[in-house]
Amino acid sequence: MLRAEQVSFSYDTRPVLDGVDVSVQTGGLVGVLGPNGSGKTTFLKLLAGLLTPASGHITLDDVDITTMDRRTLARRVAVVPQETELAFDYSVLEIVLMGRYPHLQTFELEGPADLAIARRTLAATGTAHLEQRTFRTLSGGEKQRIVMASALAQFEGAPSTPDSRDPPHEDTNTTRVLLLDEPTSSLDLSFQLATATLIAELNRTYRTTAVVCTHDLNFAAGLCRSLVLLRDGRVVASGPTDEVLTPATIGAVYDVEADVHRHEITRHLTVVPLARL
Amino acid sequence: MREATATLPALRPVSAGDLRRRIWLVQVGFGALAVAACIGAPLVGPTTISLRQVFDTTIPFGQNVDAQIFFIARLPRAFAGALVGGSLAAAGVVLQALLRNPLATPFTLGVSAGASLGAMLVITLGVPFTALRSAAVPVASFAGALGALAIVYFLATMRRQGLSTLVLLLAGVTLNSLFSAIILFVQYLADPAQTLQSVRWVMGNLDIGSYRPILWALGPMGLAFVAFARLPRALNLLTLGADSAAVRGINVLRTQRVAFLSASLATGAAVAVGGPIGFIGIIVPHLVRLLVGDDHRLVLPASIGLGAAFLVVCDVAARTVLSPMELPVGVITAMLGGPFFLWLLVRNR
Amino acid sequence: MRFTTRHTAAFLAGLLLAIAIIPGTQERPRAQEHPARIISVVPALTETLFAIGAGDAVVGVGTFDKHPPEVATRTHVGGLLDPDMERIFALRPDLVVFYGSQQDQIKQMSRAGIETFTYAHGGIDDTLSVIRRLGTRVGRASEATRLTNAIDTQIANVRARLAGRDRPRVLLVFGRQPGSLGNIYASGGAGFLHDMLEAAAGRNVLADVSRESIQLSSEAILTAAPEVIVELTYDDLMTEDTQAAEIAVWDRLSSVPAVRNKRVHLLLGNQFVQPGPRMGDSIEAIARTLHPEAF
Numbered sequence: 001m002l003r004a005e006q007v008s009f010s011y012d013t014r015p016v017l018d019g020v021d022v023s024v025q026t027g028g029l030v031g032v033l034g035p036n037g038s039g040k041t042t043f044l045k046l047l048a049g050l051l052t053p054a055s056g057h058i059t060l061d062d063v064d065i066t067t068m069d070r071r072t073l074a075r076r077v078a079v080v081p082q083e084t085e086l087a088f089d090y091s092v093l094e095i096v097l098m099g100r101y102p103h104l105q106t107f108e109l110e111g112p113a114d115l116a117i118a119r120r121t122l123a124a125t126g127t128a129h130l131e132q133r134t135f136r137t138l139s140g141g142e143k144q145r146i147v148m149a150s151a152l153a154q155f156e157g158a159p160s161t162p163d164s165r166d167p168p169h170e171d172t173n174t175t176r177v178l179l180l181d182e183p184t185s186s187l188d189l190s191f192q193l194a195t196a197t198l199i200a201e202l203n204r205t206y207r208t209t210a211v212v213c214t215h216d217l218n219f220a221a222g223l224c225r226s227l228v229l230l231r232d233g234r235v236v237a238s239g240p241t242d243e244v245l246t247p248a249t250i251g252a253v254y255d256v257e258a259d260v261h262r263h264e265i266t267r268h269l270t271v272v273p274l275a276r277l
Numbered sequence: 278m279r280e281a282t283a284t285l286p287a288l289r290p291v292s293a294g295d296l297r298r299r300i301w302l303v304q305v306g307f308g309a310l311a312v313a314a315c316i317g318a319p320l321v322g323p324t325t326i327s328l329r330q331v332f333d334t335t336i337p338f339g340q341n342v343d344a345q346i347f348f349i350a351r352l353p354r355a356f357a358g359a360l361v362g363g364s365l366a367a368a369g370v371v372l373q374a375l376l377r378n379p380l381a382t383p384f385t386l387g388v389s390a391g392a393s394l395g396a397m398l399v400i401t402l403g404v405p406f407t408a409l410r411s412a413a414v415p416v417a418s419f420a421g422a423l424g425a426l427a428i429v430y431f432l433a434t435m436r437r438q439g440l441s442t443l444v445l446l447l448a449g450v451t452l453n454s455l456f457s458a459i460i461l462f463v464q465y466l467a468d469p470a471q472t473l474q475s476v477r478w479v480m481g482n483l484d485i486g487s488y489r490p491i492l493w494a495l496g497p498m499g500l501a502f503v504a505f506a507r508l509p510r511a512l513n514l515l516t517l518g519a520d521s522a523a524v525r526g527i528n529v530l531r532t533q534r535v536a537f538l539s540a541s542l543a544t545g546a547a548v549a550v551g552g553p554i555g556f557i558g559i560i561v562p563h564l565v566r567l568l569v570g571d572d573h574r575l576v577l578p579a580s581i582g583l584g585a586a587f588l589v590v591c592d593v594a595a596r597t598v599l600s601p602m603e604l605p606v607g608v609i610t611a612m613l614g615g616p617f618f619l620w621l622l623v624r625n626r
Numbered sequence: 627m628r629f630t631t632r633h634t635a636a637f638l639a640g641l642l643l644a645i646a647i648i649p650g651t652q653e654r655p656r657a658q659e660h661p662a663r664i665i666s667v668v669p670a671l672t673e674t675l676f677a678i679g680a681g682d683a684v685v686g687v688g689t690f691d692k693h694p695p696e697v698a699t700r701t702h703v704g705g706l707l708d709p710d711m712e713r714i715f716a717l718r719p720d721l722v723v724f725y726g727s728q729q730d731q732i733k734q735m736s737r738a739g740i741e742t743f744t745y746a747h748g749g750i751d752d753t754l755s756v757i758r759r760l761g762t763r764v765g766r767a768s769e770a771t772r773l774t775n776a777i778d779t780q781i782a783n784v785r786a787r788l789a790g791r792d793r794p795r796v797l798l799v800f801g802r803q804p805g806s807l808g809n810i811y812a813s814g815g816a817g818f819l820h821d822m823l824e825a826a827a828g829r830n831v832l833a834d835v836s837r838e839s840i841q842l843s844s845e846a847i848l849t850a851a852p853e854v855i856v857e858l859t860y861d862d863l864m865t866e867d868t869q870a871a872e873i874a875v876w877d878r879l880s881s882v883p884a885v886r887n888k889r890v891h892l893l894l895g896n897q898f899v900q901p902g903p904r905m906g907d908s909i910e911a912i913a914r915t916l917h918p919e920a921f
Contacts, residue, residue: 048524079524087374338880414803469706603842
């Protein structure tokens with residue numbers, strides 16, 4: 001379980017998050033929603049251990065993540081950022097192999113097991129055919145998937161050293177969290193669908209816990225089983241999607257009057273904005 | 278932007294053994310290149326010398342002109358060229374990774390301006406103690422480099438949240454301007470002979486005539502190289518961005534600190550020995566990336582080897598082409614660097 | 627008589643004309659007058675002016691001028707790289723002595739209507755002729771001729787004294803990084819330093835390179851193997867200890883005959899690097915260094 005307990009954070013003197021309390025079950029699929037400035041991205045960074053809360057704790061399986069060694073945390077928590085800008089050009093395989101860093105000793109080179117894992121994650125994201133391409137030549141959607149493959153490679157146990165303490169990813173009892181920041185912002189419709197399908201499948205097959213920050217209410221409604229709605233750094237509502245995604249909460253968070261109904265074909269909630277409040 | 282075919286495809290790893298082989302090949306290959314340059318350079322020059330006479334121990338050293346040419350005039354230059362070239366190239370690679378900018382050079386962050394100021398102060402204002410005189414210029418130059426390093430580092434780490442590469446860059450650029458202004462002022466105070474020496478120093482000169490500057494430089498360079506040995510993988514991950522690297526387990530702040538300090542130390546020592554020789558810190562890393570790709574585990578050792586060989590060869594040209602006149606080695610690297618840049622621009626259009 | 631508009635206009639016109647013309651007529655020097663306010667940024671020519679008796683007319687000198695001691699009482703106006711034009715104008719000179727390369731400053735002067743005299747760096751003969759030209763220009767032609775004749779005589783005496791002697795192979799160094807053998811500058815086979823060396827009965831090891839200044843590598847020095855090394859330096863305040871230390875720097879090149887035979891000499895003073903009235907003394911000093919037994 002990934003928990004944020006009464007977490008507060010400020011950038012210099014500007015408060016960004018205040019008393020945020022969120023629990024994500026192992027194997028959960030949570031969407032974090034909110035308008036610009038609500039603190040979504042900051043929250044994600046706190047969950048990833050990139051920032052330290054000013055007050056409160058973030059715990060992973062009851063261990064405070066600020067006490068965890070960086071590499072141990074990296075084997076459990078991975079981030080797919082909104083955009084990835086490379087300073088230099090690497091091949092797709094090299095980038096996915098970078099996800100193996102938390103499993104390697106200082107001067108250790110990637111071994112056959114690492115390469116196998118890298119190829120597995122590429123296959124899982126449907127990008128195995130791009131292995132030898134250079135990153136900059138890829139389209140936005142392809143880049144997104146490569147970065148996801150690289151993130152997934154952080155989880156896979158079975159590293160090249162025999163005395164690993166990490167169980168293979170197939171072990172679904174340890175919490176592995178994938179944090180995604182606006183995963184659909186630069187994707188076209190077909191890739192949006194593909195990403196949602198991929199996340200759902202990882203969640204279903206490997207019990208990968210996923211936390212998705214997004215603007216896209218319909219994407220969240222279609223993919224996530226539970227939602228957290230933030231406004232001005234505070235949690236306005238959290239819980240199962242069906243309970244939380246109502247016109248009342250949408251109005252409270254976005255200042256928008258919206259219609260929420262269940263779509264006949266997908267059976268997911270669909271949100272249509274009607275007017276500004 | 279490079280096309281996918283820019284790198285020799287065979288050098289991108291496709292199997293686990295590949296990477297091991299590539300690293301070994303690169304280290305041995307480029308290392309051999311550097312060693313060959315160091316061995317070949319003292320044998321070449323405007324004066325023909327006889328190797329047999331050089332190593333003839335029956336002739337007293339004080340009368341053996343060939344031996345003196347070999348051991349005093351040429352060999353120290355070869356060693357200095359290798360150390361300085363290797364250091365500047367490595368520092369270039371590290372700083373380009375740190376600043377996430379392929380146009381960064383070892384001189385971007387003000388270290389060389391500090392070194393130049395130190396050297397010029399001594400050339401112009403003199404040295405108080407006779408005993409320090411022979412070491413004065415290199416020591417003052419290294420002290421200036423350390424001073425610049427400290428100022429830039431302090432400015433970049435002032436904020437609570439660690440090291441800001443943007444502030445690092447701005448501080449370096451500002452320091453370059455500031456020191457250049459001070460240097461102009463110091464030259465204003467100098468007499469014509471001192472001005473001539475200052476201007477000449479800035480063009481770079483490896484004719485050190487003794488092994489002592491090399492031995493002194495080995496200290497800071499050694500420290501820097503020990504740090505370089507552990508950096509390549511972290512530098513690879515830094516390419517993804519600070520956050521992405523941190524999330525994969527890199528201690529970003531420590532990596533940035535080590536990268537900055539080691540690159541600056543290596544640069545400071547290199548400039549103290551041979552003056553601010555330009556273009557190596559940018560030509561060599563670029564050339565190497567074209568040959569071996571961007572994995573720093575290949576780029577760093579290759580750059581050290583190629584940088585060493587490149588400067589040694591430039592230095593041979595410097596002392597041979599217009600003999601008995603010495604062409605400043607910095608001019609030669611510039612003459613090669615300028616057209617190289619134009620070529621880079623043209624092919625990347 | 628009433629002052630009509632026409633009268634006023636005429637009066638104003640006359641006033642304006644007077645303002646325009648009269649200052650010009652007073653301050654624009656006629657070429658045949660001797661200048662009474664001279665500025666010189668060239669140390670050798672400043673020295674020359676004093677040596678030919680025109681010192682009283684000198685109101686401004688260059689920053690690097692040290693001879694004769696009277697220059698300390700004059701206003702300093704800068705040198706080759708940094709002449710202070712404001713200060714020069716403020717001194718209201720009627721003749722300013724510049725380096726030939728200071729073309730911008732010379733143009734400024736001519737726009738302001740101030741005469742200039744140009745110094746061009748050259749060998750012994752060129753320098754003597756410059757001294758004579760300057761003398762003529764400031765109305766001291768005969769003093770200048772006396773001076774150049776004295777220099778000629780001094781040089782001729784030195785040549786005569788050294789006639790028939792062996793001429794050692796000499797490396798004449800005029801610049802080097804302090805404390806090391808880096809960035810050595812020596813005189814090639816052309817220019818004033820080379821002329822002085824020849825007059826002092828020395829043979830320039832770099833005579834076949836027809837350049838005034840050569841930056842040498844250690845290898846070139848070892849190959850040239852000079853018998854005597856003469857180093858010239860501006861710094862006449864160098865202490866004995868420092869001088870000894872600087873000479874000791876050459877010990878490294880022990881196979882060079884000059885080093886082996888302890889014939890490395892340091893000569894102090896800026897008169898060596900810029901030819902002027904003490905040219906004869908400079909040549910004599912070098913001659914004494916090369917041929918101590920002849921003096």
